[in-house]
Amino acid sequence: MKRIEDKIAIGCLWLSSLLVLFFLLVLLSYITIKGLPVLSPRFLFSFPHGVEARGGISPMIVATFYLTILSGIIVSPIAIGGAVYLTQYAKPGRVVRIIRFGADALSSVPSIVFGLFGLALFVSFFGYSMIAGGLTLSLMILPVAMRASEDAILAVPRSFREASFGLGATQWQTIKNVIIPVALPRILTGLILGIGRAFGETAAVFLTAGMALNLPLLPTDPGRTMTVHLYLLATEGISIDIAFGTALLLMIFILSFNFLARFLGARSVKGGS
Amino acid sequence: MSDEAFEVKDLDFWYDDFKALEDLNFEIKARAITAFIGPSGCGKSTLLRCLNRLNDLVPDAKVKGAIKLFGKNIHDADVDLPTLRRRVAMIFQQPNPFPFSIYDNVAYGPRIHGMKRKSELDDIVESSLEKAALWREVKDKLNDSGLELSGGQQQRLCIARALAVKPEVLLMDEPCSAIDPISTQKIEDLIYELKKKLTIVMVTHNMQQAARISSWTAFLLAEDESGSAKLIEYGKTNDIFTKPKDKRTENYITGRFG
Numbered sequence: 001m002k003r004i005e006d007k008i009a010i011g012c013l014w015l016s017s018l019l020v021l022f023f024l025l026v027l028l029s030y031i032t033i034k035g036l037p038v039l040s041p042r043f044l045f046s047f048p049h050g051v052e053a054r055g056g057i058s059p060m061i062v063a064t065f066y067l068t069i070l071s072g073i074i075v076s077p078i079a080i081g082g083a084v085y086l087t088q089y090a091k092p093g094r095v096v097r098i099i100r101f102g103a104d105a106l107s108s109v110p111s112i113v114f115g116l117f118g119l120a121l122f123v124s125f126f127g128y129s130m131i132a133g134g135l136t137l138s139l140m141i142l143p144v145a146m147r148a149s150e151d152a153i154l155a156v157p158r159s160f161r162e163a164s165f166g167l168g169a170t171q172w173q174t175i176k177n178v179i180i181p182v183a184l185p186r187i188l189t190g191l192i193l194g195i196g197r198a199f200g201e202t203a204a205v206f207l208t209a210g211m212a213l214n215l216p217l218l219p220t221d222p223g224r225t226m227t228v229h230l231y232l233l234a235t236e237g238i239s240i241d242i243a244f245g246t247a248l249l250l251m252i253f254i255l256s257f258n259f260l261a262r263f264l265g266a267r268s269v270k271g272g273s
Numbered sequence: 274m275s276d277e278a279f280e281v282k283d284l285d286f287w288y289d290d291f292k293a294l295e296d297l298n299f300e301i302k303a304r305a306i307t308a309f310i311g312p313s314g315c316g317k318s319t320l321l322r323c324l325n326r327l328n329d330l331v332p333d334a335k336v337k338g339a340i341k342l343f344g345k346n347i348h349d350a351d352v353d354l355p356t357l358r359r360r361v362a363m364i365f366q367q368p369n370p371f372p373f374s375i376y377d378n379v380a381y382g383p384r385i386h387g388m389k390r391k392s393e394l395d396d397i398v399e400s401s402l403e404k405a406a407l408w409r410e411v412k413d414k415l416n417d418s419g420l421e422l423s424g425g426q427q428q429r430l431c432i433a434r435a436l437a438v439k440p441e442v443l444l445m446d447e448p449c450s451a452i453d454p455i456s457t458q459k460i461e462d463l464i465y466e467l468k469k470k471l472t473i474v475m476v477t478h479n480m481q482q483a484a485r486i487s488s489w490t491a492f493l494l495a496e497d498e499s500g501s502a503k504l505i506e507y508g509k510t511n512d513i514f515t516k517p518k519d520k521r522t523e524n525y526i527t528g529r530f531g
Binding site for chain 2: 091092157159160161162163164165166167168169170173177178181182
Protein backbone atom coordinates (compact mmCIF):
# COMPACT_ATOMS: atom_id res chain seq x y z
CA MET A 1 0.00 0.00 0.00
CA LYS A 2 2.68 2.35 1.11
CA ARG A 3 4.66 1.56 -2.02
CA ILE A 4 1.84 2.53 -4.37
CA GLU A 5 1.28 5.77 -2.49
CA ASP A 6 4.96 6.57 -2.86
CA LYS A 7 4.88 5.88 -6.55
CA ILE A 8 1.84 8.07 -7.13
CA ALA A 9 3.41 10.90 -5.15
CA ILE A 10 6.69 10.68 -7.04
CA GLY A 11 4.78 10.50 -10.31
CA CYS A 12 2.87 13.69 -9.51
CA LEU A 13 6.06 15.51 -8.54
CA TRP A 14 7.76 14.33 -11.69
CA LEU A 15 4.78 15.47 -13.75
CA SER A 16 4.77 18.98 -12.28
CA SER A 17 8.46 19.47 -12.92
CA LEU A 18 7.96 18.16 -16.45
CA LEU A 19 5.10 20.62 -16.96
CA VAL A 20 7.38 23.54 -16.11
CA LEU A 21 9.85 22.47 -18.76
CA PHE A 22 7.02 21.81 -21.21
CA PHE A 23 5.51 25.30 -20.85
CA LEU A 24 8.93 26.90 -21.15
CA LEU A 25 9.51 25.01 -24.39
CA VAL A 26 6.04 25.87 -25.73
CA LEU A 27 6.55 29.54 -24.94
CA LEU A 28 10.01 29.72 -26.45
CA SER A 29 9.12 27.79 -29.59
CA TYR A 30 5.91 29.75 -30.15
CA ILE A 31 7.76 33.05 -29.93
CA THR A 32 10.55 31.71 -32.09
CA ILE A 33 8.20 30.46 -34.79
CA LYS A 34 6.21 33.69 -34.86
CA GLY A 35 9.18 36.01 -34.45
CA LEU A 36 11.92 34.40 -36.51
CA PRO A 37 10.61 35.41 -39.95
CA VAL A 38 10.87 39.08 -38.93
CA LEU A 39 14.46 38.86 -37.70
CA SER A 40 17.01 40.10 -40.19
CA PRO A 41 19.97 42.45 -40.24
CA ARG A 42 17.59 45.16 -41.48
CA PHE A 43 15.35 44.57 -38.44
CA LEU A 44 18.30 45.10 -36.15
CA PHE A 45 19.89 48.07 -37.82
CA SER A 46 17.21 50.26 -39.38
CA PHE A 47 14.51 52.64 -38.22
CA PRO A 48 10.79 51.83 -38.14
CA HIS A 49 8.68 53.56 -40.78
CA GLY A 50 5.09 53.74 -41.99
CA VAL A 51 1.84 53.18 -40.19
CA GLU A 52 2.63 49.49 -39.65
CA ALA A 53 6.03 50.26 -38.17
CA ARG A 54 7.77 48.21 -40.85
CA GLY A 55 11.52 48.28 -41.06
CA GLY A 56 13.71 47.87 -38.05
CA ILE A 57 13.77 48.60 -34.37
CA SER A 58 17.30 49.93 -33.95
CA PRO A 59 16.29 53.00 -31.89
CA MET A 60 14.45 50.71 -29.47
CA ILE A 61 17.46 48.43 -29.07
CA VAL A 62 19.64 51.44 -28.40
CA ALA A 63 17.12 52.92 -25.94
CA THR A 64 16.84 49.60 -24.08
CA PHE A 65 20.60 49.20 -23.67
CA TYR A 66 21.00 52.90 -22.91
CA LEU A 67 18.54 52.66 -20.01
CA THR A 68 19.90 49.38 -18.75
CA ILE A 69 23.52 50.50 -18.76
CA LEU A 70 22.65 53.88 -17.28
CA SER A 71 20.71 52.33 -14.42
CA GLY A 72 23.54 49.81 -13.93
CA ILE A 73 26.06 52.63 -13.63
CA ILE A 74 23.86 54.48 -11.14
CA VAL A 75 22.88 51.48 -9.06
CA SER A 76 26.17 49.54 -8.81
CA PRO A 77 28.16 51.87 -6.54
CA ILE A 78 25.13 52.48 -4.31
CA ALA A 79 24.32 48.78 -4.03
CA ILE A 80 27.92 47.78 -3.28
CA GLY A 81 28.44 50.70 -0.89
CA GLY A 82 25.23 49.94 0.98
CA ALA A 83 26.06 46.25 1.15
CA VAL A 84 29.56 46.95 2.48
CA TYR A 85 28.16 49.25 5.13
CA LEU A 86 25.46 46.82 6.24
CA THR A 87 27.77 43.82 6.39
CA GLN A 88 31.01 45.38 7.66
CA TYR A 89 30.32 48.52 9.62
CA ALA A 90 26.75 48.63 10.89
CA LYS A 91 26.24 47.10 14.31
CA PRO A 92 23.60 44.38 14.01
CA GLY A 93 20.48 45.85 15.52
CA ARG A 94 17.60 48.18 14.95
CA VAL A 95 19.01 50.39 12.19
CA VAL A 96 20.14 47.45 10.08
CA ARG A 97 16.77 45.75 10.54
CA ILE A 98 14.97 48.91 9.45
CA ILE A 99 17.18 49.29 6.36
CA ARG A 100 16.66 45.63 5.42
CA PHE A 101 12.91 45.90 5.95
CA GLY A 102 12.88 49.06 3.84
CA ALA A 103 14.79 47.35 1.05
CA ASP A 104 12.47 44.35 1.09
CA ALA A 105 9.42 46.59 1.09
CA LEU A 106 10.87 48.59 -1.79
CA SER A 107 11.34 45.44 -3.85
CA SER A 108 7.67 44.50 -3.51
CA VAL A 109 6.38 47.83 -4.81
CA PRO A 110 4.73 47.33 -8.24
CA SER A 111 6.83 48.76 -11.05
CA ILE A 112 4.03 51.04 -12.29
CA VAL A 113 4.17 52.80 -8.91
CA PHE A 114 7.88 53.42 -9.45
CA GLY A 115 6.92 54.77 -12.87
CA LEU A 116 4.40 57.16 -11.36
CA PHE A 117 6.94 58.32 -8.79
CA GLY A 118 9.53 58.84 -11.52
CA LEU A 119 7.00 60.74 -13.57
CA ALA A 120 6.25 63.08 -10.69
CA LEU A 121 9.85 63.57 -9.63
CA PHE A 122 12.33 62.98 -12.43
CA VAL A 123 10.20 63.74 -15.48
CA SER A 124 9.11 67.08 -14.07
CA PHE A 125 12.81 67.82 -13.74
CA PHE A 126 14.36 66.33 -16.89
CA GLY A 127 11.31 65.70 -19.10
CA TYR A 128 10.74 62.26 -20.65
CA SER A 129 14.33 61.15 -20.94
CA MET A 130 16.90 58.41 -20.59
CA ILE A 131 18.10 59.95 -17.32
CA ALA A 132 14.59 60.08 -15.83
CA GLY A 133 14.05 56.45 -16.88
CA GLY A 134 17.48 55.40 -15.64
CA LEU A 135 17.00 56.97 -12.22
CA THR A 136 13.57 55.37 -11.87
CA LEU A 137 14.88 51.94 -12.85
CA SER A 138 17.80 52.36 -10.44
CA LEU A 139 15.41 52.87 -7.56
CA MET A 140 13.47 49.86 -8.66
CA ILE A 141 16.41 47.44 -8.86
CA LEU A 142 18.40 48.85 -5.94
CA PRO A 143 16.97 46.49 -3.28
CA VAL A 144 17.65 43.38 -5.37
CA ALA A 145 21.13 44.55 -6.33
CA MET A 146 22.00 45.44 -2.75
CA ARG A 147 20.71 42.14 -1.39
CA ALA A 148 22.76 40.23 -3.96
CA SER A 149 25.89 42.23 -3.08
CA GLU A 150 25.30 41.60 0.61
CA ASP A 151 25.03 37.84 0.03
CA ALA A 152 28.20 37.91 -2.06
CA ILE A 153 30.12 39.75 0.65
CA LEU A 154 28.81 37.49 3.41
CA ALA A 155 30.00 34.48 1.41
CA VAL A 156 33.63 35.64 1.76
CA PRO A 157 35.12 33.30 4.38
CA ARG A 158 35.70 34.88 7.77
CA SER A 159 39.23 33.47 7.75
CA PHE A 160 40.26 35.94 5.03
CA ARG A 161 39.06 38.84 7.15
CA GLU A 162 40.93 37.52 10.17
CA ALA A 163 44.09 36.94 8.15
CA SER A 164 44.00 40.49 6.90
CA PHE A 165 43.35 42.02 10.32
CA GLY A 166 45.97 39.71 11.79
CA LEU A 167 48.56 41.27 9.48
CA GLY A 168 47.69 44.74 10.73
CA ALA A 169 45.30 45.85 7.99
CA THR A 170 42.65 48.40 8.86
CA GLN A 171 38.97 47.76 8.27
CA TRP A 172 38.96 49.76 5.05
CA GLN A 173 42.15 48.13 3.73
CA THR A 174 40.60 44.74 4.39
CA ILE A 175 37.42 45.67 2.55
CA LYS A 176 39.23 47.25 -0.39
CA ASN A 177 42.00 44.67 -0.84
CA VAL A 178 40.40 41.41 0.24
CA ILE A 179 36.65 41.42 0.68
CA ILE A 180 35.57 43.25 -2.47
CA PRO A 181 38.05 41.52 -4.84
CA VAL A 182 37.08 38.10 -3.48
CA ALA A 183 33.35 38.86 -3.61
CA LEU A 184 33.44 40.61 -6.98
CA PRO A 185 32.46 37.73 -9.31
CA ARG A 186 29.40 37.01 -7.18
CA ILE A 187 28.58 40.69 -6.84
CA LEU A 188 28.66 40.99 -10.64
CA THR A 189 26.38 37.98 -11.00
CA GLY A 190 23.88 39.59 -8.65
CA LEU A 191 24.11 42.96 -10.36
CA ILE A 192 23.61 41.45 -13.81
CA LEU A 193 20.51 39.58 -12.64
CA GLY A 194 19.17 42.77 -11.04
CA ILE A 195 19.94 44.84 -14.10
CA GLY A 196 18.30 42.15 -16.22
CA ARG A 197 15.08 43.16 -14.52
CA ALA A 198 15.56 46.71 -15.71
CA PHE A 199 16.11 45.41 -19.24
CA GLY A 200 12.68 43.80 -19.37
CA GLU A 201 10.80 46.52 -17.50
CA THR A 202 7.89 48.23 -19.27
CA ALA A 203 5.55 50.12 -16.98
CA ALA A 204 8.16 52.12 -15.10
CA VAL A 205 9.82 53.00 -18.39
CA PHE A 206 7.08 54.40 -20.57
CA LEU A 207 6.02 56.77 -17.81
CA THR A 208 9.54 58.16 -17.50
CA ALA A 209 11.52 57.66 -20.72
CA GLY A 210 8.55 58.19 -22.99
CA MET A 211 7.56 56.53 -26.26
CA ALA A 212 9.26 58.73 -28.82
CA LEU A 213 10.65 56.94 -31.87
CA ASN A 214 13.92 58.85 -32.05
CA LEU A 215 17.39 57.41 -31.50
CA PRO A 216 18.39 58.54 -27.98
CA LEU A 217 21.88 59.99 -27.76
CA LEU A 218 21.98 62.47 -24.89
CA PRO A 219 20.80 61.46 -21.41
CA THR A 220 18.08 64.09 -21.76
CA ASP A 221 16.72 62.52 -24.97
CA PRO A 222 13.50 60.53 -24.69
CA GLY A 223 13.25 57.08 -26.21
CA ARG A 224 11.12 53.99 -26.61
CA THR A 225 12.46 50.70 -25.28
CA MET A 226 11.85 47.32 -26.90
CA THR A 227 9.27 46.35 -24.28
CA VAL A 228 7.37 49.61 -24.70
CA HIS A 229 7.49 49.20 -28.46
CA LEU A 230 6.16 45.67 -28.11
CA TYR A 231 3.39 46.88 -25.81
CA LEU A 232 2.31 49.60 -28.23
CA LEU A 233 2.46 47.37 -31.32
CA ALA A 234 0.28 44.79 -29.60
CA THR A 235 -2.25 47.02 -27.85
CA GLU A 236 -2.76 49.35 -30.82
CA GLY A 237 -2.84 46.38 -33.16
CA ILE A 238 -0.19 47.96 -35.34
CA SER A 239 1.76 44.87 -36.22
CA ILE A 240 1.65 41.58 -34.40
CA ASP A 241 4.51 40.22 -36.56
CA ILE A 242 6.89 42.95 -35.52
CA ALA A 243 5.74 42.53 -31.92
CA PHE A 244 6.78 38.88 -32.01
CA GLY A 245 10.07 39.74 -33.67
CA THR A 246 10.75 42.24 -30.88
CA ALA A 247 9.73 39.69 -28.26
CA LEU A 248 12.10 37.09 -29.70
CA LEU A 249 15.00 39.54 -29.69
CA LEU A 250 14.22 40.49 -26.08
CA MET A 251 14.26 36.84 -25.05
CA ILE A 252 17.60 36.30 -26.78
CA PHE A 253 19.15 39.25 -24.95
CA ILE A 254 17.73 38.28 -21.57
CA LEU A 255 18.81 34.66 -21.89
CA SER A 256 22.31 35.84 -22.78
CA PHE A 257 22.38 37.91 -19.60
CA ASN A 258 21.43 34.86 -17.60
CA PHE A 259 24.18 32.81 -19.21
CA LEU A 260 26.70 35.58 -18.57
CA ALA A 261 25.65 35.78 -14.92
CA ARG A 262 25.92 32.02 -14.54
CA PHE A 263 29.33 31.99 -16.19
CA LEU A 264 30.62 34.62 -13.77
CA GLY A 265 29.03 32.80 -10.83
CA ALA A 266 30.68 29.53 -11.83
CA ARG A 267 34.04 31.26 -12.03
CA SER A 268 33.69 32.56 -8.49
CA VAL A 269 33.25 29.05 -7.11
CA LYS A 270 36.74 28.18 -8.26
CA GLY A 271 38.05 31.21 -6.41
CA GLY A 272 38.67 34.44 -8.27
CA SER A 273 41.83 36.27 -9.30
CA MET B 274 65.00 44.56 25.06
CA SER B 275 63.55 43.04 28.16
CA ASP B 276 63.52 39.32 28.68
CA GLU B 277 59.73 39.11 28.81
CA ALA B 278 57.76 39.61 25.64
CA PHE B 279 54.38 39.55 27.37
CA GLU B 280 53.35 40.19 30.93
CA VAL B 281 49.77 39.17 31.64
CA LYS B 282 48.26 40.54 34.86
CA ASP B 283 44.86 39.75 36.40
CA LEU B 284 43.37 39.02 33.01
CA ASP B 285 39.64 38.34 32.82
CA PHE B 286 37.82 37.91 29.53
CA TRP B 287 34.12 37.69 28.71
CA TYR B 288 32.10 36.79 25.66
CA ASP B 289 28.93 38.67 26.51
CA ASP B 290 27.95 37.15 29.91
CA PHE B 291 30.22 34.14 29.67
CA LYS B 292 33.49 34.54 31.50
CA ALA B 293 35.92 32.61 29.32
CA LEU B 294 39.19 33.44 31.10
CA GLU B 295 39.61 34.11 34.77
CA ASP B 296 42.39 35.77 36.67
CA LEU B 297 45.36 34.82 34.49
CA ASN B 298 48.81 35.89 35.60
CA PHE B 299 51.98 34.88 33.78
CA GLU B 300 54.84 36.03 31.60
CA ILE B 301 55.97 34.93 28.17
CA LYS B 302 59.69 34.86 27.53
CA ALA B 303 61.09 36.62 24.49
CA ARG B 304 62.81 34.59 21.76
CA ALA B 305 61.47 31.30 23.05
CA ILE B 306 58.59 29.02 22.23
CA THR B 307 55.75 28.95 24.72
CA ALA B 308 52.99 26.37 24.32
CA PHE B 309 49.43 26.65 25.64
CA ILE B 310 47.99 23.22 26.32
CA GLY B 311 44.66 22.05 27.68
CA PRO B 312 41.46 20.27 26.65
CA SER B 313 39.26 21.58 23.81
CA GLY B 314 37.21 24.61 24.65
CA CYS B 315 39.36 25.62 27.59
CA GLY B 316 40.12 29.05 26.22
CA LYS B 317 43.59 28.53 24.75
CA SER B 318 42.68 30.16 21.44
CA THR B 319 40.77 32.91 23.21
CA LEU B 320 43.86 33.72 25.25
CA LEU B 321 46.01 33.70 22.11
CA ARG B 322 43.63 36.10 20.42
CA CYS B 323 43.83 38.43 23.41
CA LEU B 324 47.54 38.88 22.75
CA ASN B 325 47.04 40.75 19.47
CA ARG B 326 43.54 41.95 20.30
CA LEU B 327 41.98 39.97 17.48
CA ASN B 328 39.12 39.42 19.90
CA ASP B 329 38.20 43.05 19.31
CA LEU B 330 36.48 41.77 16.14
CA VAL B 331 34.02 39.80 18.27
CA PRO B 332 31.00 41.90 19.24
CA ASP B 333 30.32 41.95 22.98
CA ALA B 334 33.77 40.71 23.96
CA LYS B 335 35.08 42.36 27.11
CA VAL B 336 38.51 42.31 28.69
CA LYS B 337 39.82 43.33 32.11
CA GLY B 338 43.33 43.37 33.48
CA ALA B 339 46.58 44.18 31.74
CA ILE B 340 48.60 42.66 28.91
CA LYS B 341 51.96 44.28 28.46
CA LEU B 342 54.00 43.80 25.31
CA PHE B 343 57.63 44.62 26.05
CA GLY B 344 56.47 46.75 28.96
CA LYS B 345 53.66 48.62 27.20
CA ASN B 346 50.01 47.84 27.93
CA ILE B 347 48.34 46.89 24.65
CA HIS B 348 45.00 48.26 25.88
CA ASP B 349 46.31 51.77 26.37
CA ALA B 350 44.40 54.38 24.43
CA ASP B 351 47.46 55.42 22.40
CA VAL B 352 48.11 51.90 21.06
CA ASP B 353 47.57 51.71 17.32
CA LEU B 354 45.82 48.43 16.54
CA PRO B 355 47.28 47.89 13.04
CA THR B 356 50.78 48.43 14.46
CA LEU B 357 50.12 46.04 17.33
CA ARG B 358 48.92 43.35 14.94
CA ARG B 359 51.87 43.89 12.65
CA ARG B 360 54.21 43.36 15.60
CA VAL B 361 52.21 40.38 16.88
CA ALA B 362 51.27 38.41 13.77
CA MET B 363 49.02 35.38 13.74
CA ILE B 364 48.97 31.95 12.07
CA PHE B 365 45.62 30.17 12.11
CA GLN B 366 44.57 26.57 12.48
CA GLN B 367 43.26 26.26 8.95
CA PRO B 368 45.75 27.56 6.39
CA ASN B 369 44.01 30.65 5.03
CA PRO B 370 45.93 32.06 2.09
CA PHE B 371 44.04 34.69 0.12
CA PRO B 372 42.76 33.52 -3.27
CA PHE B 373 45.50 35.63 -4.88
CA SER B 374 48.87 34.70 -6.34
CA ILE B 375 51.66 33.43 -4.10
CA TYR B 376 53.51 36.70 -4.63
CA ASP B 377 50.50 38.85 -3.77
CA ASN B 378 49.84 36.81 -0.63
CA VAL B 379 53.30 37.51 0.75
CA ALA B 380 53.35 41.10 -0.49
CA TYR B 381 49.94 41.82 1.07
CA GLY B 382 51.26 42.89 4.48
CA PRO B 383 54.13 45.08 3.25
CA ARG B 384 51.79 46.72 0.74
CA ILE B 385 49.15 47.69 3.30
CA HIS B 386 51.91 49.10 5.45
CA GLY B 387 52.90 51.36 2.60
CA MET B 388 55.66 49.59 0.68
CA LYS B 389 55.31 50.32 -3.03
CA ARG B 390 58.68 49.86 -4.74
CA LYS B 391 58.70 46.69 -6.83
CA SER B 392 62.35 45.89 -6.03
CA GLU B 393 61.76 46.19 -2.28
CA LEU B 394 58.65 44.01 -2.52
CA ASP B 395 60.53 41.42 -4.61
CA ASP B 396 63.23 41.24 -1.95
CA ILE B 397 60.86 40.88 0.94
CA VAL B 398 58.77 38.25 -0.86
CA GLU B 399 61.89 36.21 -1.58
CA SER B 400 63.38 36.51 1.90
CA SER B 401 60.06 35.74 3.62
CA LEU B 402 59.48 32.65 1.50
CA GLU B 403 63.08 31.69 2.14
CA LYS B 404 62.58 31.97 5.92
CA ALA B 405 59.37 29.95 5.67
CA ALA B 406 61.30 27.20 3.82
CA LEU B 407 59.04 27.51 0.80
CA TRP B 408 61.14 29.49 -1.66
CA ARG B 409 62.67 26.54 -3.48
CA GLU B 410 59.28 24.95 -4.05
CA VAL B 411 57.53 28.03 -5.41
CA LYS B 412 60.16 30.31 -6.91
CA ASP B 413 59.16 29.40 -10.45
CA LYS B 414 55.44 29.85 -9.91
CA LEU B 415 55.04 32.99 -7.86
CA ASN B 416 52.11 34.03 -10.04
CA ASP B 417 50.12 30.86 -9.41
CA SER B 418 47.23 31.04 -6.99
CA GLY B 419 48.13 30.33 -3.37
CA LEU B 420 45.15 27.99 -3.27
CA GLU B 421 46.83 25.59 -5.68
CA LEU B 422 49.47 24.63 -3.11
CA SER B 423 49.11 21.60 -0.83
CA GLY B 424 47.82 22.11 2.72
CA GLY B 425 51.28 22.08 4.27
CA GLN B 426 52.63 24.45 1.64
CA GLN B 427 49.67 26.75 2.21
CA GLN B 428 50.46 26.90 5.91
CA ARG B 429 54.10 27.76 5.15
CA LEU B 430 52.81 30.41 2.74
CA CYS B 431 50.78 31.86 5.61
CA ILE B 432 53.91 31.85 7.76
CA ALA B 433 55.82 33.65 4.99
CA ARG B 434 52.96 36.14 4.69
CA ALA B 435 53.20 36.83 8.43
CA LEU B 436 57.02 37.07 8.40
CA ALA B 437 56.82 39.65 5.61
CA VAL B 438 55.47 42.25 8.04
CA LYS B 439 58.54 41.68 10.25
CA PRO B 440 56.71 40.75 13.44
CA GLU B 441 58.35 40.46 16.85
CA VAL B 442 55.91 37.82 18.04
CA LEU B 443 54.26 35.00 16.11
CA LEU B 444 51.03 33.60 17.50
CA MET B 445 50.16 30.14 16.20
CA ASP B 446 46.76 28.60 16.78
CA GLU B 447 47.26 24.84 16.33
CA PRO B 448 49.26 25.45 13.17
CA CYS B 449 49.70 21.77 12.37
CA SER B 450 46.35 20.29 13.26
CA ALA B 451 44.97 20.47 9.72
CA ILE B 452 47.98 19.11 7.84
CA ASP B 453 49.82 15.84 7.25
CA PRO B 454 52.73 14.48 9.38
CA ILE B 455 55.51 15.25 6.89
CA SER B 456 54.41 18.85 6.53
CA THR B 457 54.03 19.02 10.29
CA GLN B 458 57.66 17.96 10.64
CA LYS B 459 58.74 20.71 8.24
CA ILE B 460 56.74 23.33 10.09
CA GLU B 461 58.08 22.23 13.47
CA ASP B 462 61.65 22.52 12.16
CA LEU B 463 60.75 25.92 10.82
CA ILE B 464 59.26 27.11 14.12
CA TYR B 465 62.36 25.89 15.93
CA GLU B 466 64.52 27.89 13.55
CA LEU B 467 62.36 31.01 13.86
CA LYS B 468 62.56 31.19 17.65
CA LYS B 469 66.15 32.38 17.39
CA LYS B 470 64.81 35.78 16.37
CA LEU B 471 61.14 35.71 17.30
CA THR B 472 58.93 35.10 20.28
CA ILE B 473 56.56 32.27 19.46
CA VAL B 474 53.38 31.45 21.29
CA MET B 475 51.51 28.39 20.11
CA VAL B 476 48.33 26.63 21.02
CA THR B 477 48.54 22.90 20.56
CA HIS B 478 46.48 19.84 21.19
CA ASN B 479 49.40 17.61 20.58
CA MET B 480 51.32 16.80 23.77
CA GLN B 481 54.32 15.42 21.90
CA GLN B 482 54.51 18.56 19.84
CA ALA B 483 54.48 20.75 22.94
CA ALA B 484 57.14 18.57 24.57
CA ARG B 485 59.29 18.47 21.42
CA ILE B 486 59.58 22.11 20.55
CA SER B 487 58.50 24.43 23.34
CA SER B 488 60.65 25.73 26.18
CA TRP B 489 57.75 26.93 28.30
CA THR B 490 54.33 25.41 28.77
CA ALA B 491 51.12 26.81 30.20
CA PHE B 492 48.34 24.40 31.13
CA LEU B 493 44.84 25.86 31.08
CA LEU B 494 41.71 24.18 32.34
CA ALA B 495 38.07 25.11 32.79
CA GLU B 496 36.99 22.75 35.54
CA ASP B 497 34.20 24.20 37.65
CA GLU B 498 30.64 24.82 36.52
CA SER B 499 31.22 28.42 35.47
CA GLY B 500 33.32 27.11 32.57
CA SER B 501 35.90 29.85 33.05
CA ALA B 502 39.43 28.82 32.16
CA LYS B 503 42.17 29.25 34.73
CA LEU B 504 45.90 28.85 34.49
CA ILE B 505 46.60 25.65 36.39
CA GLU B 506 50.32 25.39 35.95
CA TYR B 507 53.02 27.25 34.12
CA GLY B 508 56.71 26.51 33.88
CA LYS B 509 59.59 25.07 31.91
CA THR B 510 58.26 22.47 29.50
CA ASN B 511 60.64 19.90 30.86
CA ASP B 512 59.38 20.36 34.42
CA ILE B 513 55.73 20.31 33.40
CA PHE B 514 56.14 17.07 31.53
CA THR B 515 58.47 15.26 33.95
CA LYS B 516 57.47 16.52 37.38
CA PRO B 517 54.18 18.41 37.26
CA LYS B 518 53.31 20.01 40.57
CA ASP B 519 49.58 19.85 40.10
CA LYS B 520 47.65 16.59 40.03
CA ARG B 521 45.37 17.94 37.25
CA THR B 522 48.34 18.69 35.03
CA GLU B 523 49.67 15.21 35.57
CA ASN B 524 46.30 13.68 34.75
CA TYR B 525 46.04 15.70 31.56
CA ILE B 526 49.51 15.04 30.20
CA THR B 527 49.32 11.35 30.96
CA GLY B 528 46.12 11.27 28.94
CA ARG B 529 43.58 10.64 31.64
CA PHE B 530 41.18 13.23 30.23
CA GLY B 531 40.85 15.78 27.44
